[in-house]
Amino acid sequence: MTSPPLGRSTATRSTASLRHRLAERGIDTSLLMLVPALVFALALFVYPFTYGMGLTFQPTAATQEKWGGGAFSNYVAFFKDTFVSDSVWLTMRLALPAALFNVLASIPMAFKLRHRFRGKKLLTTLLVLPITLGTVLTAQGLLIFAGRQGWLNRFLIQIGVIDQPLALVNNYLGVMFSLVISGFPFAFLLISSYLSGIDPSIEAAAKTMGADWKQRFRRIILPLLAPGLATTFILTFVLAFSVFPSARLVGDAMGSTRVMALMAYRAFGEQIDYPMASTIAIMMGVIELAVITAVLLWRSFLYKGSTGGKG
Amino acid sequence: MTTKTDTSGAYGVEPPTHAKGRSGARAPGERSLAASPTTWFVWAGTAAFFIFLIGILVSVVVDSLGKSWFNTWLPASFSKDWYTSAWDQFEMTHIIGVTLTVALVVIVISVLVGVPAAYLLARRNFPLKKTITMLFLLPVLMPPITYGIPLATVMYNLGLGRTLTAVILVNLVPSVPFVIMTMTPFIEQINPTIESAARMSGANMRKVFTKILMPLLIPGILAASILVLVRTVGMFDLTFLVSGPQSDTLVVAIYRAMTAAGGGEARQLISSMAVVYTLTMMVILIVALKFVSPTQLVARVKESRED
Numbered sequence: 266m267t268s269p270p271l272g273r274s275t276a277t278r279s280t281a282s283l284r285h286r287l288a289e290r291g292i293d294t295s296l297l298m299l300v301p302a303l304v305f306a307l308a309l310f311v312y313p314f315t316y317g318m319g320l321t322f323q324p325t326a327a328t329q330e331k332w333g334g335g336a337f338s339n340y341v342a343f344f345k346d347t348f349v350s351d352s353v354w355l356t357m358r359l360a361l362p363a364a365l366f367n368v369l370a371s372i373p374m375a376f377k378l379r380h381r382f383r384g385k386k387l388l389t390t391l392l393v394l395p396i397t398l399g400t401v402l403t404a405q406g407l408l409i410f411a412g413r414q415g416w417l418n419r420f421l422i423q424i425g426v427i428d429q430p431l432a433l434v435n436n437y438l439g440v441m442f443s444l445v446i447s448g449f450p451f452a453f454l455l456i457s458s459y460l461s462g463i464d465p466s467i468e469a470a471a472k473t474m475g476a477d478w479k480q481r482f483r484r485i486i487l488p489l490l491a492p493g494l495a496t497t498f499i500l501t502f503v504l505a506f507s508v509f510p511s512a513r514l515v516g517d518a519m520g521s522t523r524v525m526a527l528m529a530y531r532a533f534g535e536q537i538d539y540p541m542a543s544t545i546a547i548m549m550g551v552i553e554l555a556v557i558t559a560v561l562l563w564r565s566f567l568y569k570g571s572t573g574g575k576g
Numbered sequence: 577m578t579t580k581t582d583t584s585g586a587y588g589v590e591p592p593t594h595a596k597g598r599s600g601a602r603a604p605g606e607r608s609l610a611a612s613p614t615t616w617f618v619w620a621g622t623a624a625f626f627i628f629l630i631g632i633l634v635s636v637v638v639d640s641l642g643k644s645w646f647n648t649w650l651p652a653s654f655s656k657d658w659y660t661s662a663w664d665q666f667e668m669t670h671i672i673g674v675t676l677t678v679a680l681v682v683i684v685i686s687v688l689v690g691v692p693a694a695y696l697l698a699r700r701n702f703p704l705k706k707t708i709t710m711l712f713l714l715p716v717l718m719p720p721i722t723y724g725i726p727l728a729t730v731m732y733n734l735g736l737g738r739t740l741t742a743v744i745l746v747n748l749v750p751s752v753p754f755v756i757m758t759m760t761p762f763i764e765q766i767n768p769t770i771e772s773a774a775r776m777s778g779a780n781m782r783k784v785f786t787k788i789l790m791p792l793l794i795p796g797i798l799a800a801s802i803l804v805l806v807r808t809v810g811m812f813d814l815t816f817l818v819s820g821p822q823s824d825t826l827v828v829a830i831y832r833a834m835t836a837a838g839g840g841e842a843r844q845l846i847s848s849m850a851v852v853y854t855l856t857m858m859v860i861l862i863v864a865l866k867f868v869s870p871t872q873l874v875a876r877v878k879e880s881r882e883d
Contacts, residue, residue, distance in 0.1 A: 295781055296702060298692035302752060305689055306711050309749045310723060317726020370621060377618040388622075395629060397857040399810045401830045402850040406632030409639050409847070414647060416631055446628060500717075507719030510812050510831055526721045526813075533817065539729045546725040550718065 317543040324540050339544040349528055349545065353552060356506060356524040359437070361556075363444035364502035367452040368494060375457040376486070392450040403443050404514035408434050411442065439515035440522045444508060448501045455500065459493030460486075495564035499557050506553055525549050633854070640847035658848040665845070666829060668852065674740065675825040675856070678815075679808045682747045683801045690755030691797065695789070697756065698763035712753040720750065720813040728817035738820025746814045751804045758803065762796035763789075805860055826853050 324338035334341035344350055378385065395403065411417045411433040418430035433439060463486065471481050509526035516522030525545060533542035640658055642651025662668060696702075697709060715723065727746060728737075736742040766789070774788045809825070816828045824832065830849050 296696060296700070299696050299708070301689045302693035302712070302756065303708070305748065305752050306715075309727065309745060310715050311711070313727040313730045314723050316730055317723075320726065320729065373614050374618050374621060377614060391626065391629070397806060397810070397861060398633070398854060399827055399857075400812060401827050401834070402636065402854055403632060405830075405834070405846055405850045406636045409843070410628070410631040410635040416635060416649070419649065442628070446625075446632070449625065503717065503719050507721050507813065509721060510816075514831070514834055526719075529721060529725055530817075533725050533728065539732075542725045543729065546722050550722040553719070553722075 318547060320540045321544040321547055325538055328538070328541060339540055342541065343544055343548055352523050352525045352528045353548075355522065356508075356526075357552075359440055359444065359508065359512075359522065359524065360502055360505040363441060363448060363505040364498055366445060367448045367501045367505075368456070368498045370449065371452040371456045371497070372490075372494070374453055375460050376482075379457060379460050389454075392453060395446050395450050398447075400443065400447060400510045401514070403446055404511050407439060407442055407446075407515050411439070434515050436517050437521045440508065440512050443511035443515050444505045447511075448504055451504070452497050452501050455497045456490075456493065459490060459497070462493075463489050492564060495560050499560055502556060502560075503553060506556075507549070525552075636847050636850050636854075639844055640851045642844065645844075658842075658844040659852075662845045662848045662852075666833065666849065668849070670822075671824060671826055671829045672852075672856065674743075674823060675809055678740070678743050678747060678825060679805050681744050682751050682808045683804050685744075686748055686751040686755045686804055687797055687801060690752050690800075691759055691793065694756045694759035695763055698760045699768065712756050715750050715753045716757060720811070721817075723749070724814045724817050727814075731818050737818060738823060740823045742818040743815055743823050743825070746818050747808050747811055749814070750811075751808065754804060754807065755800045758800040759793075759796055762800075763793070766792050802860075806857070809857060809860065826856065 321339050322336045324336070324342075328342055329335070329338045332338050332342040332345060342349065378388065398406075409415055413430040413432075417433070418427075421427050422430065433442070467489075468481055468485055471485050476484070507526050508524055509530065512518060512522045512524045512527055516524075518527060526549070529542050529545040529549065532538045532545060638651065639645060641654045641656065643653045643655050643657075645651035693712070697705070697712075724746070727749065728742075731737055731742040731746065736745070770792075771784055771788060774784050779787065810827060811825075812827050812831065815825050816831065819825065819828050826849070830846060830853060833846050833849065
């Protein structure tokens with residue numbers, strides 16, 4: 266409740282100087298409407314982020330003693346402490362396949378379901394449902410449904426496919442399921458909207474000239490869809506990369522799903538080592554940025570290739 | 577849907593001329609373009625996905641109603657004891673109250689702050705516009721925990737840790753940019769000549785806003801509010817970092833119950849809380865859909881994501 270007064274008072278305080286400077290540049294006062302939002306962004310996003318960045322160079326005495334490296338002690342600890350640095354690999358091993366699967370499985374689905382048919386609205390509504398379920402309920406449901414005594418294992422044993430119940434939760438697979446259930450609808454909705462943005466007459470033209478569906482998909486749809494696929498991949502990857510509750514609830518939190526977010530929370534909430542927690546959080550951002558950059562580079566490469574072929 | 581499967585599968589293998597002739601009788605564009613293996617893959621995938629989805633939902637509901645459920649297909653007997661004991665043990669009234677308070681305050685503030693900013697971004701050109709847009713875009717694109725931990729550290733340093741204020745402030749960080757990103761395309765599609773006409777007739781900025789823009793913006797604001805509501809009620813990461821026993825929202829309370837020391841609470845207790853959470857979410861959505869049409873909602877989602 267204290268936030269609006271906070272935003273407002275800062276806005277009015279800076280009004281005088283701001284108006285003066287804006288008037289000099291010939292910009293009218295309606296730009297002041299932007300001020301509350303800017304104050305919010307600066308106070309609640311930019312300031313904490315730079316503060317956290319600074320915090321990573323102020324390691325606690327304990328960290329400094331154990332790992333050395335002076336102001337960079339947190340980073341030394343991050344790379345040298347295998348318990349922490351292994352989590353990077355563990356996170357990647359979950360997030361990359363999950364994001365890839367969500368995008369690749371969405372393409373044929375979106376392709377198939379792009380036309381009007383009975384029940385499409387129902388299907389879309391059902392697909393939005395997992396978004397309202399949230400990770401915690403999905404986790405609880407997976408534990409019951411796919412657990413050792415759950416309906417899934419019981420059914421598979423009953424029809425004689427397996428003898429022993431499969432271990433589907435409390436391990437890598439459990440987190441994977443939860444990532445697909447929460448990430449797939451999102452990827453599907455996005456790719457559908459990108460697909461509907463492609464002019465159907467282009468495909469019709471190719472068809473007239475005798476291209477079969479494989480050629481049409483490979484030469485027409487895919488190049489046009491590629492930028493959208495890259496964006497979808499990035500967004501689903503970001504979702505999967507920061508997986509946190511499900512890694513703890515349906516995963517093996519001390520083993521195969523000890524992801525970076527868990528390590529960051531462990532430093533923050535359990536060890537009360539704020540500098541180290543910020544370090545892990547910032548490193549998460551850096552690694553994620555690296556993956557996003559790689560995808561964007563690949564995308565520009567692919568796009569150039571296809572237009573070059575056409576031209 | 578099953579009949580459609582058959583026909584689309586058949587179309588794929590039929591010679592093109594024949595398919596064209598038959599599709600003439602049907603709605604244009606209804607013909608499938610891919611061959612039948614893809615059709616099979618798509619429907620098998622959809623089926624598997626929905627088996628999991630419905631299995632998850634139904635098993636939680638059954639679990640929350642069963643007395644004890646171990647080695648059988650269904651629980652031996654049903655009762656609603658878990659709900660009453662969950663209600664007493666976790667002070668559900670308080671938790672739901674907190675959840676709704678946080679969500680409502682976040683909606684009001686993020687709309688009040690976000691809509692004017694979205695208006696400017698949609699209508700004006702000014703120096704540093706690209707930078708400012710980027711600044712608003714970042715919190716939506718970044719995973720919450722990356723900026724959440726430094727933000728939570730600041731909150732604890734300010735002495736706001738574990739308070740309701742901190743939970744609200746933290747949830748505003750993705751919500752304000754989200755409202756801006758959703759409202760900017762919505763405002764862009766409103767014809768600016770309406771505003772110009774109002775200006776020429778002597779209306780000032782405030783009058784243009786309250787008399788002209790507000791009525792036109794209401795559907796967009798409602799859609800954005802609903803999305804913020806869903807996001808805030810479902811937001812785990814940020815709330816979890818700053819909330820305490822008195823300021824836990826429903827999701828965080830369920831998580832804490834699941835991970836409590838000593839193996840967590842009884843599974844059925846948690847299931848019943850999870851069902852309450854889903855029901856709350858559904859009620860919100862049903863009430864929301866009374867005001868906003870679902871297609872508009874989905875369209876908004878897509879638009880904001882495409883940005």
